[in-house]
Amino acid sequence: MQTLEKPDLDNLLSDEAINNPFEFYTKLRNENPVYWNERWNGWIVTGYEPVIAGYRDAERLSSDRFSGPFGKEILASKSDYEQLIHFLSRFFVWKDAPFHRQMRLLVNQAFTPRSVEALRPRVRELVRDLAGSLRGRDSVDFMSEFAFTLPVIVIAEFLGIPPEARFDVRDWSNDLAGVVFTAGNAEDRLKIGEQAMVKLVDFFRPIVRDRMKNPKDDLLTRLCQIEDNGLKLNEEEVIANAVLMVFAGHETTMNLLASGMVAFDRFPDQWDRLRADPSMVKSATEEILRFDGPIKGLGRWAKEPFEFFGCDIAQGDRMLLMQHAANRDPAAFENADTFDIGRFPNRHAAFGQGIHTCLGAPLARLELHEALEYFATHFDRVEVLNNELKYAKTIVARTITGLNLRFV
Amino acid sequence: MSAKPKTIAWIDHNLCAGVSMCTAYAPDAIRLNAHGQAEFNASGDWTDDQLLEAADACPMSALSIRPAPADT
Numbered sequence: 001m002q003t004l005e006k007p008d009l010d011n012l013l014s015d016e017a018i019n020n021p022f023e024f025y026t027k028l029r030n031e032n033p034v035y036w037n038e039r040w041n042g043w044i045v046t047g048y049e050p051v052i053a054g055y056r057d058a059e060r061l062s063s064d065r066f067s068g069p070f071g072k073e074i075l076a077s078k079s080d081y082e083q084l085i086h087f088l089s090r091f092f093v094w095k096d097a098p099f100h101r102q103m104r105l106l107v108n109q110a111f112t113p114r115s116v117e118a119l120r121p122r123v124r125e126l127v128r129d130l131a132g133s134l135r136g137r138d139s140v141d142f143m144s145e146f147a148f149t150l151p152v153i154v155i156a157e158f159l160g161i162p163p164e165a166r167f168d169v170r171d172w173s174n175d176l177a178g179v180v181f182t183a184g185n186a187e188d189r190l191k192i193g194e195q196a197m198v199k200l201v202d203f204f205r206p207i208v209r210d211r212m213k214n215p216k217d218d219l220l221t222r223l224c225q226i227e228d229n230g231l232k233l234n235e236e237e238v239i240a241n242a243v244l245m246v247f248a249g250h251e252t253t254m255n256l257l258a259s260g261m262v263a264f265d266r267f268p269d270q271w272d273r274l275r276a277d278p279s280m281v282k283s284a285t286e287e288i289l290r291f292d293g294p295i296k297g298l299g300r301w302a303k304e305p306f307e308f309f310g311c312d313i314a315q316g317d318r319m320l321l322m323q324h325a326a327n328r329d330p331a332a333f334e335n336a337d338t339f340d341i342g343r344f345p346n347r348h349a350a351f352g353q354g355i356h357t358c359l360g361a362p363l364a365r366l367e368l369h370e371a372l373e374y375f376a377t378h379f380d381r382v383e384v385l386n387n388e389l390k391y392a393k394t395i396v397a398r399t400i401t402g403l404n405l406r407f408v
Numbered sequence: 409m410s411a412k413p414k415t416i417a418w419i420d421h422n423l424c425a426g427v428s429m430c431t432a433y434a435p436d437a438i439r440l441n442a443h444g445q446a447e448f449n450a451s452g453d454w455t456d457d458q459l460l461e462a463a464d465a466c467p468m469s470a471l472s473i474r475p476a477p478a479d480t
Contacts, residue, residue: 056426056444105432113469345422354444357425361467 010039012320012395019391021296021398022337025325033329034311042069042299042318043311046325048332048349050309054300054321055353058096061300061319063356065094068301069318077190083201084179084194090240093248093356100355102231107241107359110222116362119158123367126153127374134407135378139385142403146371147257148250154367155249159242160211160218169203172196173247177397180247197243204239219245245360251397253364255294257371258400260284263291265384267339271376274341278376284341285368286348290327291339293350296398297322323349324398381408416476417448417459423470430462430471438462438471446471 008014009028017024025046028035033047045051054061062068066075066089078085088094092103109115130146140146156166175196178189208220212235215221223238233241264271274280302317313319327348328336351358358364375382385404392399417430417437426444430437437454441447456473463471 053444101428101432105429108429108465108467112464112467114464347422351425353425355426355428357427357467359467362469 009035010037012037012040012044013393018393019389021324022328025322026328029325029329032311034309036311037320040318040320042320043308043313044320044322045297046322046329047309048326048329051321051323051326051349052353054308054319055323055349055356058355060303060306062096062303063094063100063298063300064096065089068303069316070299070301077187081190081194084190084197087197087201087236087240087243088179090237091244092241093244097355102228103233103237103241104355104359105228106226106231106233107223109226109228110219111359111362113362116366119154119363120366120370122157123150123154123370124374126150127370131371131374131378134405136408137406139404139406142261142405143254143258143400147254147403150257150371151250151253151367154253154363155246158219158249158363159245160207160216160220161246165203169200169246170250172199172203173243173250176200176243176247177251180396200243200246201239204242205235208235208238208242248360249363251399252294252360253367255397255399256288256364256368258403259292259294259398260288260368260372261382261403261405262384262389262400263288263339264382268381270339270341271382274372274376275380278373280341281369281372281376282365283344283346284372285365286346287339287341287343288368289350290333290343290346290348292398293324293327293348294398295350295352296324296396298352298396320395321352323352375407379407382406383408414476415456415459415473416450417462418472418474419446419448420470420472421445423468425468425470427467429465429467433465434458434462 009031011017028044029046033045034050035044035046037044045054065071074085092100095103127150130150134140134146152166152170156169161169175192179193208224211221212224215225220238220242223233223241226233274284297320300319300321302313302315302319305315306313326332327350330336351361383406385406386402390401392401424445426440428440430446431440434454436452437449437459438446439449459473463473
């Protein structure tokens, strides 16, 4: 008789952790919602309450990637990856107060629900153009034909990137993703990241300079113009933010669209429910975000020692706040593993919480609402054709590696 | 002491994520509570314009402006 091996809860890149994160992180949560991981050398937080508390505690839990335990490696390699580090260090998502606060106040102006609402007619048109040819085909490569393309075009047009350049920009931004979304900083990834950053900066700089002199109706112009109490973004900061937006604006939304299709395939009753009442797109979007959101978790580090849900956190300890797992915590959600598009309330943590809450949330929601509404009013059924779904080997992102669908 | 306000900020705690944009635009009208969520402070020294800015800046659409309830 075989003995059952104790599952390896320390390997966050194991096959199970990547392809079946729900079961994997449930095991961690059952051990301890705040679990010390020897191999990652930090705390893995999987309970809803501690994840929310961790995200809201920006005073003690730092997002700064360029100091503390995350900063050592990347700063040690500074001379080889000058552009990469110069601009990544201006990503306000990786900053603490006061830099983060000032930058977020400025950039937030362009991403309020009202600013984003202006994009709705164009998003609707794009959805119609892209989805119009999907019906009745034997198999649709959903990522390349829709999930990838819609968010890339939306963010590129919003920013003001010329159409002929949008796919170059996307490719460079994908190379950057290798640096940002993958644990550790292997040399080859940093090298590719540096090349990509040089290309992105070379691309954006002349456009940004032009917008400063010749304003247009686009986000690059707004980034040049936005002002708060006499404070403005300088050229380097406008470029850094433009790179951040391309980067953050497509990968996550693409994965969210894919997760939604997979969830509806697994729960066809919920698809029927949406078809019967397409006004449920809003709550359906929130449920997709909760059920299988595109960011599994993000890292923080402790600026000071403190007690956190019964655990002694030491200064400099790393902490991984896993919202993907928190969103399935039975202590916070009834029937947490059931996909229920009418769920209310649905206080999921998919966009994070606190001062770093996803800036692009209103835009992601808008794209999902429009896509789901079109699908629900035009297709009777959506079927996943893959026998097995595979996900990219990263701790942070929930990136599906291929999704073939049939739209009936 | 200012006159009784005609408007109030109403915060939906199902939506509020504690982003703190509102506290930046209307610091005397809105504070974060112990749970890190926004709370309206009716007795603070604020203007209607500040409330409108705070509501517009909320990325979660958690803050809305409502007429103040009649005297109780």
